[in-house]
Amino acid sequence: DGGITQSPKYLFRKEGQNVTLSCEQNLNHDAMYWYRQDPGQGLRLIYYSQIVNDFQKGDIAEGYSVSREKKESFPLTVTSAQKNPTAFYLCASRGRVREARWAYEQYFGPGTRLTVT
Amino acid sequence: GENVEQHPSTLSVQEGDSAVIKCTYSDSASNYFPWYKQELGKRPQLIIDIRSNVGEKKDQRIAVTLNKTAKHFSLHITETQPEDSAVYFCAASMYGNKLVFGAGTILRVKS
Secondary structure: OOOEEEEOOEEEEOOOOOEEEEEEEOOOOOEEEEEEEOOOOOEEEEEEEEEOOEEEEOOOOOOEEEOOOEOOEOOEEEOOOOOOOOEEEEEEEEEEOOOOOOOEEEEEOOOEEEEEO | OOOEEEEOOEEEEEOOOOEEEEEEEOOOOOOEEEEEEEOOOOOOEEEEEEEOOOOEEEEOOEEEEEEOOOOEEEEEEOOOOHHHOEEEEEEEEEOOEEEEEOOOEEEEEEO
C-alpha cells in the first residue's frame, strides 16, 4: 500500500476541539503533503513539506497547522479556527521514479475521515 | 497559480466502449500530469502519468495524450469494463510537487 499510513481511519470530534491527524511513511521520501477532499470535489492542498523542519502553506491552510520534526512523520492539526473541518483528509509523499533524475510521483495514504459536530 | 479544469463531470459508457476524459491547465510551467482513480471511500491510486517531454503514453487499455501548446491533456480508456467504474482525477504540477487537481469525473461502465 505504498508505505504511507494514516490513523485513525474515522475520527469524530465536537466543534471547538483541536484534533491531530497522523501520517507516517517508511519510503524515505523527503516531501510530504496534506490534501483535503470534500464530497464530489477534487483534492485541495493544505500544507506541504519538502524537507525535515520546513513546511509551506498550500491553497487552504487557514485553520490548520503542521510540524515536520522527523522525515517519516507529518502530522496535521485541525484547529477550532477551521470553519468547515468535516472532510476526508489525505496525506501523500513524493518519491523519485526509479532511474529517472527529475521524475517524481505522489503516493497517497488511506485517508482519515473527520466528522465534526 | 495553476488552475485545472476537467470534463465531463460524469460519463456513462457501455461495457466495451471507450471513455475519454479531458483536462486543461493554465500554467505553462507545469510539466507533470498524473491521472488518479479513486473508488468510493478509498485513496486515489495513480494509474498513469505523462511528463511534458512526451506527447503520448500507453499502458495496456489506458493512454494519456498531452498537447503543451493548447495546454490540455486527456485520458483514454479502451474496452471499458465494470471495474473501471470510479472517479477519475487529473492533476498538474511541476516535477510532481504541489499537485493541483481537477474536480473529477465519475465514470460509470454499464454492463
